[in-house]
Amino acid sequence: MSAFPTADLASAPLFAPVSERLTVAERINLSHERAKAIGLRYALTIEDVLQPSKKFWDMYMDYIVTHDGGAVALFSIQLNLMAGTLAPFAQKRPELRPLLEDVLAFRVSAQFMLTELGHGLDAANIETTATMTDDGSFDLHTPNANAAK
Structure with a gap:
């Protein structure tokens, strides 16, 4: 066993x-x-x-x-x-x-959000940002196609 x-x-x-x-x-x-x-x-x-x-x-x-x-x-x-x-x-x-x-x-x-198409696992260059909203949730912003997940 x-x-x-x-x-x-x-x-x-x-x-x-x-x-x-x-x-x-x-x-x-x-x-x-x-x-x-x-x-x-x-x-x-x-x-x-x-x-x-x-x-x-x-x-x-x-x-x-x-x-x-x-x-x-x-x-x-x-x-x-x-x-x-x-x-x-x-x-x-x-x-x-x-x-x-x-x-x-x-x-x-x-x-x-572990990778981006244009950056792979290069965390230092990830372009996506997260902004906390008034209700405590987050607004995610992906500025261009290379920053897509």
Whole structure:
């Protein structure tokens, strides 16, 4: 019996080999679903993210990560970048905890504004701006086609 909580996922339809007939959009959606399935099996807590636990590191050593590199990138963004950024602030700002819990449970997607067409991952040259509005939401401004996400 495998020590990994995802052992049965490898034989699940979600992790079946991908047909070449799938469109790019379908492949992206499949990777998102796989990332969510892996993340939910590990059920990381705020504490697992704040002080990376054995469970946190085991997720990256799980054999399931060899099935879909895109899924690994997506759950890494979700759990490391987003949850890892929010977690320290959520300790002192309880209003952030529900959002952090939604991120950990994959009820929201954390894959947003990571690249621009003209800049890729060159964060220093990203042109999009975000302005906080009076109601606390943000108005995003993409000044040209190269700044599109």
